[in-house]
Amino acid sequence: MSAVLHPGGHGHGHDDHAHDDHHHAPHGWRRWVFATNHKDIGTLYMLFAFTMLMIGGVLALLIRLELFQPGLQFVNPELFNQFTTMHGLIMVFGAIMPAFVGFANWMIPLQIGAGDMAFARMNNFSFWLMIPAAIMLVASFFMPGGAPAAGWTLYAPLTLQMGPSMDAGIFAMHILGASSIMGSINIVVTILNMRAPGMTLMKMPMFVWTWLITAYLLIAVMPVLAGAITMTLTDRHFGTSFFNPAGGGDPIMYQHVFWFFGHPEVYIMILPAFGIVSQIIPAFARKRLFGYASMVYATASIAILSFIVWAHHMYTTGMPLTGQLFFMYATMLISVPTGVKVFNWIATMWRGSMTFETPMLWAVGFIFVFTMGGFTGLILSMAPIDINLQDTYYVVAHFHYVLVAGSLFAMFAGVYYWGPKWTGVMYSEGRGKFHFWGSLVTFNITFFPMHFLGMAGMPRRYADYPLQFADFNMIASIGALGFGLMQVYFFLFVVVPMMRGKGAKAPQKPWEAAEGLEWEVPSPAPFHTFETPPTLDVTATKVLKF
Amino acid sequence: MSATTKGVTPYYYVPAPSRHPVMTSIGLFFVILGAGQWVNGHGWGAYALLFGLLWTVFVLRQWFGEAAGEAEAGMLSDRVDVSHRWSMAWFIFSEVMFFAAFFGALYWARTQSVPSLGSLENALLWPDFKGIWPSSGAGATGSPAGIVEPFQTMGPWPLPTINTGLLLTSGVTLTIAHHALIANQRAKAIGWMWITVLLGTVFLFCQGYEYAHAYSELNLKLSSGIYGSTFYMLTGFHGFHVFVGTIMLLVMTIRLMKGHFTPERHFGFEGAAWYWHFVDVVWLGLYFIVYWM
Amino acid sequence: MATTVALAVNDLPGGPGVRQMDFQTPATQIAAEQHWLHVVMMVICGVICLAVFGVMFYSIIKHRKSKGHKPANFHESIAVEIAWTIVPFVIVIGMGAMATKTVVAMKDTTNADVTIKATGYQWKWGYDYLKGEGEGISFLQTLDTTQRAMSDAGKPEGDNYLLKVDNPLVVPVGKKIRIITTANDVIHAWMIPAFGVKQDAIPGFVRDTWFRAERTGDFYGQCAELCGKEHAYMPIHVKVVTDAEYTTWVAGEKKKLAALADDPAKEWKLPDLIARGEKVYANNCAACHQANGKGAGPIKPLDASPVVLDADKGKQIAVLLHGQNNGAMPAWKQLSDTEIAAVITYTKNSWSNKTEQIVQPAEVVAARK
């Protein structure tokens, strides 16, 4: 098996700087539970995220099962709402966010030439905090009254009617928030303070840049979410009236506070994906990333704009005219920096010398399908159109295009791209391509028809629907099963073999034109890398001396 | 970690595998389990919560003790020191955002929800409600539905002003202690630190007294509509921060007494001081916005 | 099986069509504008997509290593980058400008001919005609009970499955109808896709929207904000009729209301009041507290509840008038005095509760003061 699971097994490349005076990592369970090594913690994060993806995915399949045909067949509407809510929460907070933190843990120290994360113990703490939270979330299904069923947005005052599981959920979210904040501080400090000499900010790999900005978003908005749910908690149990009009409060205030968090949150889930794609496209186009500086500025603009657009989720709450116009214009503006990114990727591909190994397929697939999701977002941002589409399946289609075909696809791209570095083993191209094409097709079968459903007026979070919507729902359900099966295939036939070290041995740099310090260390990456800062060449992509 | 660079201080100290994080998580598991059950009226929840809190405090003590030991053993290079500075700064920023959520709630209540609940259109639902702030003024029912008992609001005199004085003074005494530490006058530093801790503690007592007064004489409660909600949430959350800050300062005082820190190297101390000043600044905001405006 | 279902269903005029892939046919000026905006957006986005992906796929096909393409060396161009920042910016400004007029029009709820308050309840709609012809009319709109039963049985049928209600909202054609929304418990949303209208109904607050239907007919919508377990079962049915038909309907409705009105001073007999209360209970309370009074999950049982059994009747009256637990149990003060008295009397004398207490409407009147 690879070095990921056996730290002792250093590769023996000429540049392996492992010395005898190293601590060798402990073996057995202690190695994982007490881990302070960024690579181990990264692996833990990824495994956790994948587990949550499976749980969230099974919930999604249960939703699709119930919606396969009109009429209630399997679950009652209350349970259905629990599925929807927990699916959203688990996917957002359990799958997508931790997976990106896993990437950050693995890649940022490698990419900037740092020995580890700035705060290794706190890093482990960020990870282990998620476990009690995840247990509480999943256990809430077994509490009296079942899991929270107020939607992942947890709108008051519906949350005030929920059973005890709501409090479990609130506390779990507090803990997850603390974990995210600590993780982000760790990332920010690592990037700001631990770059190898010569790795100036404007020479950092794009993935590092996107994570730096993402981490700032997280530090800024996770506490706001914590504030929102704390007010929910006190309204539920301590007699306060934050969201209770009878006492002078306002349910809409919850929405403002929530979306002040919620909108930046969606960019938290996409910016690292942009980063991954920005690494992969140049590698397989054999050409430098086009417009590096404008990529950085575009990412920053997206992040800054994301703070002033939140009320586009609230057009139907009845805002004043000026509010509606302001949030409409501001939201539309985000298309401009996002467009810059898309154009830059394409300009990178332009007149390159491309090959289409699996990571590149996912990256190109990402650009194509994410952009479609971006355009539906733009359509939703037009207040008059959104009045028709808000809380319909069109919105569901929009955000699965950006979240599944965006965040998740980029993650798959990243796993194929860096997987050999992590495990020391090449995946099988055939299987990777099958996974890609199968996922792309079934993804579109699942979510494309939802646009039609939404336009025709099918509301979301519905356990049953008028018969006119039957056919598209059925198609979506079939697609969802297919998409789910593709991910099981991915796990069994790509991830498991790689983790068990089955497959061709990965060279130090499997991709001809990949750039960056991660390719300067052997595959699998030794347990310790860059304990003392390496000397870099002027482009900060090559190590001259360890 | 490897000691590959010159001297004993590693280039960047990476701690060895540690059981503290996972142990703290276990403690927090009991905290959230217990808290979640307790608020729903299950008595055992309170015990689980207490157990979790004790556990967490115990483990954190070990953890921080170990971290302090590493600092004293000279394991932390300048670069680690810079990391500590960045991290404390951004942690405080995250706290600012946490407070921002509650200040935002107050802002919203005052400029949006209360006025619109009392607006002409809303007379359809709440004919008798006057949208004035504080919502207990003459002629106001305190809450649109009349579910809130009459209460009086908390003015700035005298306690909150005394508290302002206490906190501002504590900022000064803390700075004196800091300068004393830099000047290597340890005894003086310790003395001023004790005064600072004392000021923080007195603040907490005053606030406790203020709450008791509010509950018993002003009938101002958590359940006093949006006024009571925002009042207690903001001041209570701040009070909790004062509590944490006081403990930090206390720990720093004890560390000073144990001979920790050097005039050049004492970020543990400085971090606690930053935190304290932050709590101070938030208080000034509270003092003007909650008590005066 | 589902395919047979699909075969058995037809387009629902004023509601969704079978496999419909577009907005519902607009029935108001606003909806038509929204529809038009959407078409324009689709065209613009389509053109951009074609251009962007045209370039991308051209490059994917031509610039391959397998075709022997050698990589070029360029990696930035200030001019190009500025251009593709400015051009989208301009496009976006254009889009915003287009939408503005419609936003302004949507928001203008002044000069309505008829004003109706729509109140969301878990899980039904209450309507009060506040102003204009029909003022004073008020009724509830609930999902037709057979629909819910079909849903539970998993055997749905009918073109208006889940959209059929007991009392449609009737409005005159060509008149500006202002809908004031509010809610009694949690947030709901009142929507009619064909009118291009969707407005959240927020407890404790009023919001408004408007429409002017351009043709007569039946129009359907559903609650569009998650409001608890029966969220999928609180449809909206608007019947747009000619002026003359509307006048007749108003007259009929007024007569019904007069006949139904209760005298709050009347002294009731226990069995009569219980019988009346049972209906009130079934319509309003059973959704949460269950027909057997046992509650569910976080919802408190009424059977053997100390408040219900309490000799002090005032306690339960207060709960009904003001709600409890921060509105988790909403206030029911919109029910008439007789209804409140009846339903309290019913709960005090049902299931295992045998208090023999009777609450007269007059007591509720007094408590309201």
Ligand code: HEA
């Ligand atoms: C990864 C997550 C992600 C991302 C990246 C986005 C991106 C965007 N989103 Fe999305 N959104 C969500 C996740 C995300 N969203 C989620 C989860 C919800 C629902 C939450 C809930 O209610 O549960 C939601 C809901 C949502 C709504 C509310 C819908 C409603 O409830 O009524 C709106 C409305 O404005 C919106 C808009 C946008 C816009 C304008 C973008 C833009 O950033 C997109 C920009 C991209 C492009 C436009 C394409 C590329 C650009 C070009 C090729 C340049 C050329 C273009 C032009 C000149 C126009 N989103």
Ligand code: HEA
């Ligand atoms: C963040 C990421 C994310 C991801 C990855 C997904 C993935 C999927 N989502 Fe998700 N979804 C959300 C975020 C996400 N979703 C959010 C935020 C909401 C809103 C919630 C709310 O309204 O509050 C939502 C809501 C939502 C709805 C609307 C529910 C409703 O309104 O009632 C639907 C309906 O089809 C849906 C479907 C799917 C499907 C089919 C997938 C698929 O991609 C999933 C693919 C499946 C797998 C990856 C699992 C594979 C595992 C197996 C197949 C195991 C099989 C095992 C056995 C058979 C034993 N989602």
Ligand code: CUA
């Ligand atoms: Cu009412 Cu959903």
Ligand SMILES: [Cu+2]
């Ligand atoms: Cu958004």
